[in-house]
Amino acid sequence: MGEGDIARAIANARSYLTANPAEARYRDAPATATIEDGLRVRVTGTDGSALMTDMVTGVGGGGSAGVPDGCSVPRTRPAPPR
DSSP, X not given: OOHHHHHHHHHHHHHHHHHOGGGGOOOOOOEEEEEXXXXXXXXXXXXXXXXXXXOOGGGTOOOOSOOOOSSSXXXXXXXXXX
């Protein structure tokens, strides 16, 4: 994704939220992000839900999990005990 793509995505989000201000008013749930290795991160919610993310190898990650994009990272079953 290049700078132009990022600028368009931000402009689209701004336009959408300007037209739909109620969509911007919500409380995030607490979560804990733990760096596991390099750019691989486990994020765990208070309800036990978790997701893994890892940046692509081109930017120094291992490419072993989904890339964070804010929308399409699926929730997984609860994280195993550590």
